[in-house]
């Protein structure tokens with residue numbers, strides 16, 4: 001029944017939508033109000049993540065819009081389409097703009113992220129992200145921050161089992177307790193909670209008294225404190 005509703009909705013959207021289309025701005029990727037736009041329906045994209053991925057993989061895509069209750073995805077770019085989405089506030093729209101996808105960044109949901117596969121120590125990794133105009137990834141929510149990373153691993157042909165990033169050596173994240181031992185701070189100044197399930201069981205443990213930098217440990221896909229001089233791959237994030 002849901003599929004029928006969705007099909008009927010998409011047919012109606014294709015047939016009945018009449019709109020004048022606007023020029024797309026190219027500023028940073030942001031949540032936007034829905035508006036009349038010339039866009040293309042992507043029938044296969046039935047989640048916000050896949051809708052964002054469709055956009056990031058499409059030449060010239062500067063915006064995508066997703067209607068969650070009917071799982072309908074529209075994107076811009078590519079072959080011009082006569083399809084427009086209506087001014088419908090139930091669409092969640094994002095514009096892409098300055099996520100440097102031509103430099104290996106992936107645009108997915110509200111994340112502009114890149115996996116660097118040459119291992120570096122924490123400070124060196126952090127400096128690379130800074131020079132990209134971003135920061136090491138902030139893993140603040142398992143529900144919101146793990147799916148984009150799984151998509152990023154897939155994008156880099158490092159497909160993971162069971163919705164983990166499954167990366168044994170871990171990946172540097174953008175947080176540490178270098179200022180005050182035991183108080184972990186993300187690089188945006190917010191506190192990293194240690195008792196809400198973000199960390200692997202038993203972590204952070206400041207093992208041998210020398211662990212001050214946060215990695216995402218692959219098999220658990222949760223955080224761990226590790227030695228800052230360890231050489232690890234890392235993920236940069238550019239805020240949109």
Ligand SMILES: [Ca+2]
Pocket residue numbers: 177181182206210211212213225
């Ligand atoms: Ca520590």
Ligand SMILES: [Ca+2]
Pocket residue numbers: 203204205206207211224225226
């Ligand atoms: Ca540890």
